[in-house]
Amino acid sequence: MTIRLSVVPRAAPPPALRIGVPFASLLAAGVVGGSILVIAGNSPLDAYETMFDASLNGLRPLMRTLTLATPLILTGLAAAITFRMKIWNIGAEGQLYMGAIAASGLAVALPASSPRPVMLLSILLAGAGAGAVWAGLAAIPKAYLNTDEVITTLMLNFIALSLMNYLIFGSASFWRDSAATFPTGKAIPESAELPVLSHRLHYGVLIAVVSAVVLWWVLRRTSWGFELRTIGDSRKASRYAGMRVGPKVVSVLALSGALAGGAGAIEISGVIKGLDPRAVAAELGFTGIVVAAVARLNPLAVVPVATFLAAIVTSGSSLQRIGIETEIVFLLQGLIFLFVAAGDFFLVNKVILRPRPSPALVDGGEPTDE
Amino acid sequence: MHTDEEPILQIRELTKSFYGVAANNRVSFDLYAGEVHGLLGENGAGKSTLCSILAGLYRPDSGEVALDGDAVTLRSPQDAAHAGIGMVYQHFRLVSSMTVAENMILGLENQSVRLSLRSVETKVAEIAGGYGLEVDPGAYVWQLSVGEQQRVEILRQLLRGARIMILDEPTAVLAPQECDKLFVVVRQMARQGHSVVLVSHKMEEILANTDRVTVLRQGRNAATVATSETSAEELVTMVIGGDHFPEPGRLTARRQDGTAAVLAVSGLRVTGDRGPLAVDGVSFEVRPGQIVGVAGVAGNGQRELQESIAGLRPVSSGSVWIGDRDVTSRSPRSRSRAGLSYVPEDRLGTGLASGLTLEENLVLKSYNEAPYSRWGVLSRRAIASMADKLSAQFDVRGARAKMPVSSMSGGNLQKAVLARELTRPHTVLLAAQPTRGLDLAASAAVRSHILSETAKGRGVLLFSEDLAEITELSDSILVMSQGRIVGSYTPETLDVEELGLLMTGAKVEIE
Numbered sequence: 074m075t076i077r078l079s080v081v082p083r084a085a086p087p088p089a090l091r092i093g094v095p096f097a098s099l100l101a102a103g104v105v106g107g108s109i110l111v112i113a114g115n116s117p118l119d120a121y122e123t124m125f126d127a128s129l130n131g132l133r134p135l136m137r138t139l140t141l142a143t144p145l146i147l148t149g150l151a152a153a154i155t156f157r158m159k160i161w162n163i164g165a166e167g168q169l170y171m172g173a174i175a176a177s178g179l180a181v182a183l184p185a186s187s188p189r190p191v192m193l194l195s196i197l198l199a200g201a202g203a204g205a206v207w208a209g210l211a212a213i214p215k216a217y218l219n220t221d222e223v224i225t226t227l228m229l230n231f232i233a234l235s236l237m238n239y240l241i242f243g244s245a246s247f248w249r250d251s252a253a254t255f256p257t258g259k260a261i262p263e264s265a266e267l268p269v270l271s272h273r274l275h276y277g278v279l280i281a282v283v284s285a286v287v288l289w290w291v292l293r294r295t296s297w298g299f300e301l302r303t304i305g306d307s308r309k310a311s312r313y314a315g316m317r318v319g320p321k322v323v324s325v326l327a328l329s330g331a332l333a334g335g336a337g338a339i340e341i342s343g344v345i346k347g348l349d350p351r352a353v354a355a356e357l358g359f360t361g362i363v364v365a366a367v368a369r370l371n372p373l374a375v376v377p378v379a380t381f382l383a384a385i386v387t388s389g390s391s392l393q394r395i396g397i398e399t400e401i402v403f404l405l406q407g408l409i410f411l412f413v414a415a416g417d418f419f420l421v422n423k424v425i426l427r428p429r430p431s432p433a434l435v436d437g438g439e440p441t442d443e
Numbered sequence: 444m445h446t447d448e449e450p451i452l453q454i455r456e457l458t459k460s461f462y463g464v465a466a467n468n469r470v471s472f473d474l475y476a477g478e479v480h481g482l483l484g485e486n487g488a489g490k491s492t493l494c495s496i497l498a499g500l501y502r503p504d505s506g507e508v509a510l511d512g513d514a515v516t517l518r519s520p521q522d523a524a525h526a527g528i529g530m531v532y533q534h535f536r537l538v539s540s541m542t543v544a545e546n547m548i549l550g551l552e553n554q555s556v557r558l559s560l561r562s563v564e565t566k567v568a569e570i571a572g573g574y575g576l577e578v579d580p581g582a583y584v585w586q587l588s589v590g591e592q593q594r595v596e597i598l599r600q601l602l603r604g605a606r607i608m609i610l611d612e613p614t615a616v617l618a619p620q621e622c623d624k625l626f627v628v629v630r631q632m633a634r635q636g637h638s639v640v641l642v643s644h645k646m647e648e649i650l651a652n653t654d655r656v657t658v659l660r661q662g663r664n665a666a667t668v669a670t671s672e673t674s675a676e677e678l679v680t681m682v683i684g685g686d687h688f689p690e691p692g693r694l695t696a697r698r699q700d701g702t703a704a705v706l707a708v709s710g711l712r713v714t715g716d717r718g719p720l721a722v723d724g725v726s727f728e729v730r731p732g733q734i735v736g737v738a739g740v741a742g743n744g745q746r747e748l749q750e751s752i753a754g755l756r757p758v759s760s761g762s763v764w765i766g767d768r769d770v771t772s773r774s775p776r777s778r779s780r781a782g783l784s785y786v787p788e789d790r791l792g793t794g795l796a797s798g799l800t801l802e803e804n805l806v807l808k809s810y811n812e813a814p815y816s817r818w819g820v821l822s823r824r825a826i827a828s829m830a831d832k833l834s835a836q837f838d839v840r841g842a843r844a845k846m847p848v849s850s851m852s853g854g855n856l857q858k859a860v861l862a863r864e865l866t867r868p869h870t871v872l873l874a875a876q877p878t879r880g881l882d883l884a885a886s887a888a889v890r891s892h893i894l895s896e897t898a899k900g901r902g903v904l905l906f907s908e909d910l911a912e913i914t915e916l917s918d919s920i921l922v923m924s925q926g927r928i929v930g931s932y933t934p935e936t937l938d939v940e941e942l943g944l945l946m947t948g949a950k951v952e953i954e
C-alpha cells in the first residue's frame with residue numbers, strides 16, 4: 074500500500090480557507106520556530122509575547138509597525154503591478170535608492186525656507202521620477218529588444234547601491250555632510266520633513282494607503298488597467314486585440330519604479346531625514362516582492378500584508394533585548410515569511426492524499442474514498 | 444448481435460460534476476468485444492468527460508465502471524492502461540524530437556535499465572504489420588505527417604496492450620484520404636477483437652464505420668441504437684433534441700466582379716516560425732458579398748497567411764490591402780479600424796483572453812472607445828448592457844458574469860468571438876476554422892452567421908479543413924498546399940476528389 078499525493082488547482086478558494094490558511098501558516102511557523110527557540114535554550118512563550126508587545130500591543134508599537142509598513146506598501150505595489158502583467162521587476166530595491174538619492178539631493182539643494190508643500194511635492198516627485206527613470210533603463214530594452222528584465226532590474230540594484238555608497242562614503246559629494254565625523258548625508262531642512270501623525274508615524278502612510286486604493290481602482294476600472302490585465306493574461310490575445318505591448322511594458326515599469334522611488338523619498342523625508350546609505354539599504358524593495366506575492370498581487374491586500382510583515386520585522390530588535398541571538402531572530406522572521414508564502418499554495422491548490430493499492434487496480438467495487 | 448455475451452466494458456449510472464454542473468448525469472454505456480461504438484453528441488454533451496473518466500483522468504462522483512463484469516476504480520492514466528484502455532487524443536502526446544520507437548518506450552513500465560530499442564523496433568514492426576499501420580519505427584516524429592503521427596499513437600496504445608481503444612475525434616485533423624486509411628485500421632482492430640469507441644461530430648463517419656451509436660445530450664444518455672437501424676436524420680434529432688435544426692443557407696453564386704475588392708493580397712511571402720517560407724507568393728481578392736474558401740491540410744501556411752493578413756506576423760514581401768488602404772506595414776489595430784474582423788483559429792488564448800470575463804472579452808477591441816470608456820475610465824454599465832445584448836443575440840450560454848471565460852464550452856466561446864467580431868464595424872471577415880470542434884447546432888449557427896455577412900455586402904475569407912463546410916459556403920475555393928495556392932474552383936468547376944488530392948500534395952495541378 075502506497076500513498077499517492079495529488080495536487081488539484083482550486084477554482085476559487087472557499088472563504089473559510091482564505092482566513093484559515095494564513096492563521097494555520099502562522100501557527101505552523103510558531104510551532105517550528107518555537108522548537109528552534111527551545112533547542113537554542115530560550116522560552117518560546119516569552120519570545121512570542123515580546124514580539125507581540127513590541128509590534129502590535131499599544132499605540133507606540135503599532136505606530137512603529139505602521140511606519141515600517143509605509144515603504145513596504147509602496148514597494149509591494151511596485152512589484153504587484155508588474156507581476157500582474159507577467160513582467161518581473163525585482164529592481165524595486167535599486168529604484169528606491171535612486172528615489173532616496175534624488176529626494177535628499179533636492180531637499181538639500183532647494184532653499185530651506187521654501188514652503189513645506191512646495192518642498193514636499195518637489196522631493197516626492199523627484200524621488201518618484203528618479204525611480205521611474207531607473208526602472209525605465211530596464212524597461213526600454215525589455216520592450217523593444219526583449220532583454221530579460223529579471224537580470225537587468227537585478228543588476229541595476231547593485232549599480233544604485235554602489236552609486237549611493239559612493240556619494241556618501243567614496244567622495245566629497247554634494248550629498249555628504251562634510252562636518253560630520255562619520256560619513257553621512259546632509260540633514261534635510263525641516264520644511265522637507267513629512268509631518269508626524271502620531272509618535273514616529275508620518276503622513277507618508279496615507280500616501281501609501283491612498284496609492285493602494287487608487288491602483289486597485291485603476292486596474293479594475295480604467296482602460297489602462299484593462300490593457301495591463303489583458304496583456305498579463307494573454308500576450309497573444311492582447312496583440313490580437315490591437316494593444317501595443319511595448320509602450321505598455323515601459324509605462325507599467327515606469328510606474329512601478331515611481332512607486333519604489335516614491336518609497337525612497339518618503340523614507341528620506343519621514344524617517345531618515347538625510348541620505349544615510351545604511352538606513353536606506355534595508356531590503357525594503359526585496360521585502361516588497363514577498364508582500365506582493367503573499368497579497369496575491371491584489372493592491373488592496375498589499376496594505377494588511379505589508380503591515381503584518383512590518384510587525385514581524387519591528388519585533389526583531391526587541392527579541393535581542395531579551396537575550397535571543399540575532400541569528401535566531403532572523404531565522405524566526407524567515408520562517409514566518411516562508412510559512413505564510415507557502416500557505417498560499419494550499420489556497421490555490423487542493424492536495425489530496427489517498428492510498429493506492431498495489432499493484433492490482435481492481436478493488437472490489439467499493440465507493441471511492443474521497 | 445452481442446446479446447449472448449457479456450460486455451467487456453460497462454458504465455452504470457455515472458455522474459460527474461464540475462463546479463456544481465453535471466457534465467455526466469447518470470450516464471450508462473456498454474461496449475462489446477470486437478465492436479466499433481460511436482459516441483455522438485454536441486459540445487458540452489459530456490463525451491469528453493466520459494472519455495476522461497475511462498482514461499483515468501477524472502474520477503466519477505458516483506456510478507460504476509466495470510471491466511469484464513468486475514467493478515474497477517481508475518485512479519490514473521496508468522490504471523487505465525493496465526486495464527487495457529487506450530486513449531488517442533486529438534492533440535497527440537508525442538515527443539517530436541524522438542523517433543517512433545523511442546516514443547513507444549515512453550511510459551512503458553517494467554523496463555530494464557538498458558533500453559533495448561532494437562527489440563522495441565521489432566515488436567513495433569510486428570504489431571504494425573498486423574493492423575495495416577505502416578510506420579517506420581526509426582523515423583523521427585517531427586518528420587511524420589499528422590496521419591502518421593496518429594498511427595503512432597494508436598500503435599503505442601496497442602503495444603501497451605489496449606483492448607479498448609478510445610479515439611477522440613480522430614478525423615478532425617486528417618485529410619480525406621487519410622481518414623479512409625484510419626477506418627481501415629479501425630476495422631482491422633475490431634476484427635482482431637479490440638473494441639473501439641469513436642468520438643465524432645461527423646454523421647457520415649459514424650454511419651459508415653460503427654456498429655452501434657450512443658448519443659449523449661446535455662450530460663445524459665439520449666439513446667443507444669444499432670447503426671444499421673438508424674439514419675442521419677434520426678441521429679441529428681437525437682443529438683440536438685427537440686430543437687429545430689437550423690437550416691444552412693443555400694449556396695448561390697454571389698459573384699460581383701464589377702466591385703472593388705474588400706481584401707486584396709498580392710505576391711505575399713511570409714516566413715514561418717521555423718525559418719523557411721511558410722507562405723510562398725500568394726495572391727487573391729475577396730469582393731463584397733463574396734465568400735472565398737481556402738481549403739488545405741493544417742500546416743500548409745494557412746495560419747501564417749491569416750496572421751500576416753491580421754498584422755500579427757510581418758511579411759517578407761508582397762502586400763495586403765483592406766479596401767483602398769495598403770495595410771501591409773500597419774498595426775493590427777489599424778487593420779481592424781480599416782475594416783477587418785478576424786475570428787482566429789485559436790479561440791481561447793488569441794480570440795479570447797482566458798482569464799478575463801465574458802464581458803471583458805466582448806469589449807476586447809472596443810474597450811477604449813465610447814461608450815465603453817470615457818477619459819480612460821471604463822463604464823461598467825455600458826459594458827454590461829452590451830454584453831447582455833450580444834449574449835442574447837448570439838445565444839452565448841454558460842457564462843457567469845464574473846467568471847473567467849475559460850470555464851465556457853467551445854461552442855459558446857466561438858459564439859462570443861463571433862458576437863464581438865460581427866457586430867463591430869467591418870467590411871471583411873477573416874474566419875479561420877470557425878466550426879472546428881463545435882457541435883452540430885453551434886456549427887450551423889456559426890455558418891448562418893457567416894452567410895449573413897454576404898447579405899450585408901461584406902466579404903469573407905474562410906479557412907477550413909472541413910471540405911463540406913468550404914463547399915457549402917464558398918463562392919470560390921482556393922486550395923493551399925505547401926504555402927502556395929495550388930488550385931482554385933468555382934461551384935461549377937468543383938471536383939472534390941481532385942481537390943482532396945491537391946490538398947494532400949498528391950497531385951499538382953497542371954495549368
